[in-house]
Amino acid sequence: MKWPEDHEHQDLRSGVRQVCSNFPGAYWRGLEPDTYPTEFITAITQAGFLGALIPEQYGGGGATLTEASVILEEISASGGNPAACHAQMYVMGTVLRHGSAEQKQQYLPEIAAGRLRLQAFGVTEPGAGSETTRIQTRAEQIPEGWRINGQKIWTSRALYSDLMLLLARTTPYEECEKPTEGLSTFLIDMRKVEGITIKPIKTMINHSTTEVFFDNVVIPADALIGEAGKGFRYILDGMNAERILIAAECIGDGRYLLEKAVGYANERIIFDRQIGSNQGVQFPLAKAYAQLRAADLVRFDAAAKYDAGKSCASEANMAKLLASEASWAAANAAMDTHGGFGFAVEYDIERKFRETRLYQVAPINNNLVLAYLGQHVLGLPKSY
Numbered sequence: 167m168k169w170p171e172d173h174e175h176q177d178l179r180s181g182v183r184q185v186c187s188n189f190p191g192a193y194w195r196g197l198e199p200d201t202y203p204t205e206f207i208t209a210i211t212q213a214g215f216l217g218a219l220i221p222e223q224y225g226g227g228g229a230t231l232t233e234a235s236v237i238l239e240e241i242s243a244s245g246g247n248p249a250a251c252h253a254q255m256y257v258m259g260t261v262l263r264h265g266s267a268e269q270k271q272q273y274l275p276e277i278a279a280g281r282l283r284l285q286a287f288g289v290t291e292p293g294a295g296s297e298t299t300r301i302q303t304r305a306e307q308i309p310e311g312w313r314i315n316g317q318k319i320w321t322s323r324a325l326y327s328d329l330m331l332l333l334a335r336t337t338p339y340e341e342c343e344k345p346t347e348g349l350s351t352f353l354i355d356m357r358k359v360e361g362i363t364i365k366p367i368k369t370m371i372n373h374s375t376t377e378v379f380f381d382n383v384v385i386p387a388d389a390l391i392g393e394a395g396k397g398f399r400y401i402l403d404g405m406n407a408e409r410i411l412i413a414a415e416c417i418g419d420g421r422y423l424l425e426k427a428v429g430y431a432n433e434r435i436i437f438d439r440q441i442g443s444n445q446g447v448q449f450p451l452a453k454a455y456a457q458l459r460a461a462d463l464v465r466f467d468a469a470a471k472y473d474a475g476k477s478c479a480s481e482a483n484m485a486k487l488l489a490s491e492a493s494w495a496a497a498n499a500a501m502d503t504h505g506g507f508g509f510a511v512e513y514d515i516e517r518k519f520r521e522t523r524l525y526q527v528a529p530i531n532n533n534l535v536l537a538y539l540g541q542h543v544l545g546l547p548k549s550y
């Protein structure tokens with residue numbers, strides 16, 4: 167299958183693919199339903215890819231977001247699942263942009279060196295999904311620092327992370343002029359505090375996601391990132407990067423699924439001819455290819471704008487929307503092409519089918535992306 171990869175990134179792509187070649191489909195299948203890919207994470211960290219976005223002055227790769235997105239795309243395109251590590255790449259962005267000089271010096275070199283994991287991002291709560299400002303986890307200021315009480319849900323990789331970036335309310339919702347005020351961001355060293363309970367959630371994909379309970383957890387004053395009350399803005403700041411990176415993962419998933427499907431459609435002989443010679447098989451694959459290519463252009467446009475320091479919220483949102491729909495089109499076409507064998511675990515189609523479905527729901531639901539575009543780009547009334 168032809169994929170006009172950006173030639174400037176060929177070395178980077180082949181470097182990532184080289185690491186991934188030691189982790190074939192059998193490796194990822196063997197981890198199901200819920201084993202964390204520790205060997206892969208160690209290898210990709212040691213190769214320097216997970217510290218790519220950390221500036222060189224802190225020992226990281228100093229890569230652009232475009233380059234970081236290429237890394238995640240290639241992991242997906244190799245058949246791997248970067249969801250086990252993508253947060254390590256971008257959650258640190260909040261520390262980088264809003265942390266103090268001391269916080270950056272304390273954490274970023276350790277994260278870049280792979281000695282410290284910042285993989286957990288605690289925002290969503292059972293009672294506050296897409297409506298983030300309704301979170302109820304509370305951080306109260308006390309003489310020793312802050313005391314945290316509450317519950318998070320879908321905090322992925324918390325069991326495999328040393329640090330967690332937490333969004334908590336420091337001023338009750340009712341006392342704030344705007345719902346987005348009174349929220350604060352904390353960097354919690356989970357190895358050093360008591361009162362945190364983490365419970366895995368069983369899901370249809372291998373995602374190491376959890377519920378996290380905070381019971382009078384005392385954290386030091388210097389765990390606060392930036393100013394108290396401004397946490398919602400800090401989290402929003404990181405969302406464009408996250409959406410562009412997720413879009414790239416979807417593009418990688420779509421490439422993987424299409425490549426397998428095209429190979430199968432060319433080989434499989436039914437009624438004395440290749441199944442790919444039937445339009446009913448060929449056209450959905452061709453359509454998914456066109457959708458992926460279009461989404462990829464928006465993804466690179468969004469990433470280029472981000473790297474140039476230009477506003478890119480609409481492009482980042484569109485990239486995530488289009489890429490998650492395109493990879494899902496590829497997943498469905500690949501399932502149909504494989505017929506019954508699409509359901510056989512050893513073909514990896516059903517695994518990627520499940521994995522790529524997530525991105526229409528998380529990190530933000532596509533309905534909320536459409537609501538953003540409707541309101542902020544088209545100038546329509548707020549729909550919620």
Ligand SMILES: Cc1cc2nc3c(=O)[nH]c(=O)nc-3n(C[C@H](O)[C@H](O)[C@H](O)COP(=O)(O)OP(=O)(O)OC[C@H]3O[C@@H](n4cnc5c(N)ncnc54)[C@H](O)[C@@H]3O)c2cc1C
Nearest residue numbers: 287288289290295296320321322373528529530531533550
């Ligand atoms: C595997 C997995 C991993 C995750 N990892 C993390 C993580 O690491 N950290 C974290 O903080 N969160 C994480 N999440 C949470 C994820 O971000 C949320 O699931 C997502 O934001 C949607 O929230 P919700 O599930 O509560 O859905 P809800 O907000 O309850 O929405 C349910 C449905 O209603 C629709 N809906 C709601 N309101 C509107 C509206 N006004 N207009 C149109 N449609 C609407 C939604 O689009 C959706 O289809 C993860 C989720 C999953 C499944």
